[in-house]
Amino acid sequence: AGVNAMIKIIVTAGTSGLGYAIPEVQTPLRLVIRFALPDYPLEYQTKGIAVCTCDYRLGYQAELAELKHLNRLDQVLASTEWRGSVFKEGIMLDQEDRVIEGTRTNLFAIDPKGRLLTPRLDRCGVAGVMRRFLLEQAAAKDIEVIEEDFNCSQFKAMPEVFVCNSVIGIWPIRQWDKQTYPVGNVTRRLQHLVNQLINT
Numbered sequence: 566a567g568v569n570a571m572i573k574i575i576v577t578a579g580t581s582g583l584g585y586a587i588p589e590v591q592t593p594l595r596l597v598i599r600f601a602l603p604d605y606p607l608e609y610q611t612k613g614i615a616v617c618t619c620d621y622r623l624g625y626q627a628e629l630a631e632l633k634h635l636n637r638l639d640q641v642l643a644s645t646e647w648r649g650s651v652f653k654e655g656i657m658l659d660q661e662d663r664v665i666e667g668t669r670t671n672l673f674a675i676d677p678k679g680r681l682l683t684p685r686l687d688r689c690g691v692a693g694v695m696r697r698f699l700l701e702q703a704a705a706k707d708i709e710v711i712e713e714d715f716n717c718s719q720f721k722a723m724p725e726v727f728v729c730n731s732v733i734g735i736w737p738i739r740q741w742d743k744q745t746y747p748v749g750n751v752t753r754r755l756q757h758l759v760n761q762l763i764n765t
Contacts, residue, residue: 570601580592614740619655681755726738726741
């Protein structure tokens with residue numbers, strides 16, 4: 566019988582001595598780690614979660630933008646602002662107060678016209694696997710996608726907002742700081758697509 570688990574694959578350029586210089590001769594190293602799936606309450610999917618805006622700001626690094634690299638110190642520091650509180654995720658902004666992502670998730674909104682909005686990640690942020698899947702599904706289902714810069718106020722003003730990643734699927738946002746949201750129809754539709762993927 567199969568066992569549900571989370572597999573993390575880490576690829577590095579190899580090992581070296583002290584310092585940061587890349588050795589002339591490299592032997593790539595691949596690590597494959599299996600974890601038990603986190604046991605999150607079902608209500609995170611059904612009723613949604615509360616999130617807060619983190620004070621910590623992401624710095625610009627265009628060379629690393631969109632990549633899931635091993636330096637997650639920004640996310641670790643931002644997570645200290647909400648861990649242990651009623652919030653289940655923190656939303657991170659960049660140096661000019663543009664909304665970028667969650668500390669461990671990608672961020673989406675649905676606008677009043679039913680279009681799917683998500684921040685551009687060409688300066689910073691991680692372009693996650695689930696984010697890409699949702700963008701592909703939106704195109705296949707004739708849902709218009711807008712990927713551009715949004716400030717926090719613009720994004721918070723949308724009628725539906727949610728976070729996602731490949732482990733949690735989609736968690737609707739029911740509260741962002743002091744603003745509350747319903748779980749909308751487009752979010753539910755996308756959740757159904759994600760759950761079909763995860764459960765097959």
